[in-house]
Amino acid sequence: MDWEALIRRELGTMVPYTPGLREEEVRERSGKDRILKLSSNEHPDGPFPSAISAIEAELPELNRYPDGSCRALVDSLAERLRVSPDQIAVGSGSNEVIRVLSQALLEPGDEIVFAWPSFIVYQMMAQLFGATALKVPLAPGEVHDLPAMLAAITDKTKIVYLCNPNNPTGTIYHRAEFEEFLAAVPPHVLVVVDEAYFEFVTDPEYPDALEYFDGIRPLVVLRTFSKIYSLAGLRIGYGVMPKVLVEAVHKVREPFNVNSIAQVAALASLADDKEVERRRSENQEQKTYIYSTFDRLGVRYVPSETNFVYFMTDKPVEVFDALLLEGVIARDFGTAPALRLGIGTPEDTKIVCEAFERIVASLGGI
Ligand SMILES: Cc1ncc(COP(=O)(O)O)c(C=O)c1O
Numbered sequence: 001m002d003w004e005a006l007i008r009r010e011l012g013t014m015v016p017y018t019p020g021l022r023e024e025e026v027r028e029r030s031g032k033d034r035i036l037k038l039s040s041n042e043h044p045d046g047p048f049p050s051a052i053s054a055i056e057a058e059l060p061e062l063n064r065y066p067d068g069s070c071r072a073l074v075d076s077l078a079e080r081l082r083v084s085p086d087q088i089a090v091g092s093g094s095n096e097v098i099r100v101l102s103q104a105l106l107e108p109g110d111e112i113v114f115a116w117p118s119f120i121v122y123q124m125m126a127q128l129f130g131a132t133a134l135k136v137p138l139a140p141g142e143v144h145d146l147p148a149m150l151a152a153i154t155d156k157t158k159i160v161y162l163c164n165p166n167n168p169t170g171t172i173y174h175r176a177e178f179e180e181f182l183a184a185v186p187p188h189v190l191v192v193v194d195e196a197y198f199e200f201v202t203d204p205e206y207p208d209a210l211e212y213f214d215g216i217r218p219l220v221v222l223r224t225f226s227k228i229y230s231l232a233g234l235r236i237g238y239g240v241m242p243k244v245l246v247e248a249v250h251k252v253r254e255p256f257n258v259n260s261i262a263q264v265a266a267l268a269s270l271a272d273d274k275e276v277e278r279r280r281s282e283n284q285e286q287k288t289y290i291y292s293t294f295d296r297l298g299v300r301y302v303p304s305e306t307n308f309v310y311f312m313t314d315k316p317v318e319v320f321d322a323l324l325l326e327g328v329i330a331r332d333f334g335t336a337p338a339l340r341l342g343i344g345t346p347e348d349t350k351i352v353c354e355a356f357e358r359i360v361a362s363l364g365g366i
Contacts, residue, residue, distance in 0.1 A: 170304025
């Protein structure tokens with residue numbers, strides 16, 4: 001069999017997404033019972049109590065297919081976000097929304113533009129459909145360089161992704177920069193703003209991209225239930241987009257792409273704004289504690305608007321391994337001189353900070 005002839009050419013250069021290490025692997029390696037998995041930007045607490053009740057109530061109905069249109073959730077989101085239900089596409093994670101949008105829009109020869117480092121899935125989904133990904137390096141301070149991103153747009157550009165806040169650096173661009181960008185972006189380009197960490201943001205200058213959504217402008221806003229809502233394991237996220245794009249997405253998505261448990265859990269979670277607020281402020285307190293430890297130890301970091309902190313180190317491999325031996329799983333980026341650390345519970349934060357004290361002492365600074 002000529003496998004190369006069988007498998008699509010685009011897949012040849014693609015690398016599968018690599019998730020962080022699993023807890024079991026690290027338990028064996030470190031000998032620690034308690035492993036802190038801080039590598040995937042998950043929330044340390046379980047789903048909201050209202051979501052767990054909704055899941056339990058739905059279990060006996062699992063013999064049925066889910067509602068392919070996610071009607072109840074879409075209606076609730078539409079009311080909340082003040083958009084029309086036909087401007088919302090729900091996916092099996094916002095990852096799926098990125099894939100179906102790419103599949104609906106991209107053809108060989110098209111280009112996408114996104115910042116780097118940022119979320120690798122934009123590039124993977126572009127490659128999958130034969131499009132070319134143009135990476136625009138972040139500006140000093142690890143922030144999106146919006147003027148450089150504008151300059152990277154060509155006649156072939158179909159999508160520009162803005163990850164705000166950005167994963168992995170945790171940074172945001174501000175309202176004035178975004179408005180300048182929107183005013184200058186050519187009309188043939190779809191701007192996709194990925195707001196996976198929206199609920200963690202506290203900076204008043206943060207532009208909520210939905211405020212700029214009018215259903216006409218080529219703008220998509222992505223959000224997810226995987227982060228502050230703790231439903232990562234269920235896979236559910238959504239995009240707000242002009243109706244024509246929702247219609248295109250319905251043509252390429254699977255008929256029952258979002259499972260029924262995810263739908264009821266997401267709907268129930270939406271009702272609990274108090275819990276969102278509690279999590280946001282607890283997350284903020286943890287970051288403040290980590291920053292003060294880093295400041296004292298001389299660890300350079302980027303102030304974050306998310307539930308993770310990106311910090312610099314000249315010894316990424318040593319620091320990553322030393323954290324593993326402490327039972328802490330961070331996220332590495334090969335030999336890039338930085339690591340990303342998720343925010344856990346207040347107890348996790350104490351353990352992490354104590355681990356850093358030991359690691360910085362034993363490595364003579366990081
Ligand atoms: C920036 C960003 N976008 C999208 C996602 C995908 O989230 P999900 O598919 O779980 O909704 C993630 C997950 O880590 C992310 O960091």
